[in-house]
Amino acid sequence: MKAPLPIRDGLNPSRIRLPLDAEPIRAIDFVEYLISTQRHRNPLDDAQALKERFDANLVVNHYGVPYAADDMVNPDDDIWFYRMPAAEWPVPYEIHVIFEDDDILVIDKPPYLASMPRGRHITETALVKMRVRTGNNDLTPAHRLDRLTSGVLVMVKKPELRGAYQTLFARREASKTYEAIAEYIPGLLDNGPAIWESRIEKERGIVQAFVVEGPINARTELVSVTPVDDAEQRVLEDMHGPLPRQARYVLAPSTGKTHQLRIHMRDFAAPILGDPLYPVLHAVDDEDYTTPMHLIARTLTFVDPQTHEERTFVSTRPTGSL
Known part of the structure; x- marks a missing residue:
């Protein structure tokens, strides 16, 4: 309607x-x-x-x-x-445009900005900000990124094209890689590629998701682990305080359960730096925009349903410094 x-x-x-x-x-x-x-x-x-x-x-x-x-x-x-949104703390990071044509707008979403309005986050969302910025009220996200996750987010510019692009993502026909910063755990790839698997469930109204018994519904490939250099280690410590040696983890999920990468990093490697939910749940009032979670949707590849060409978009946002 x-x-x-x-x-x-x-x-x-x-x-x-x-x-x-x-x-x-x-x-x-x-x-x-x-x-x-x-x-x-x-x-x-x-x-x-x-x-x-x-x-x-x-x-x-x-x-x-x-x-x-x-x-x-x-x-x-x-x-x-019309509802009147409550006041929100401004997110102090910029949205960068990666690509735009007549059909889609691809942005590099910063941390702390929800993809679209929900709950307490209404005006400080990527959708509202980009509608206001572009003057295009027909903009709609083709998929979502977790509010604390940065990186590539595709928006559809025309109502008649929403179904094609949203179906593409709903069917998991797009491939993604993510980069996470966490404590360096050596040896994770000594025996070849690592596939992390579990069953993850999330109940409405509960902030954290949980690993439960049952058939596997969450799979993540650990592609690589690379210790950060001394300069990046210093940047991270300036932001978060003293840290053990950190590393960049490249992750390729084949499923998209809520908080999947955050849970898999916690369970199979080390918690993502700056994660306020895993392993310890922090109060909402403790949120500090100067210490973001270091997880970025780095690359996104799919066959465009309009042009039928394969497209790849890459976030240039630094994983460590933001």
């Missing part, structure tokens, strides 16, 4: 449907309830801001017809409106 309100400031309008078992409710009361139950609410989103939505005809049904404040919303009716 096409939204009856346009994208504004890079953000889609919200759509809520009154449940079938609910009682009819005034439109203004329904929107007030939706705002009051937001997990991350902007304190400026008060009674006056609510009234202004209705005065400006910015609360509508699925046909785009505005609701008056006292109009009744009935069970199974849709209501569309």
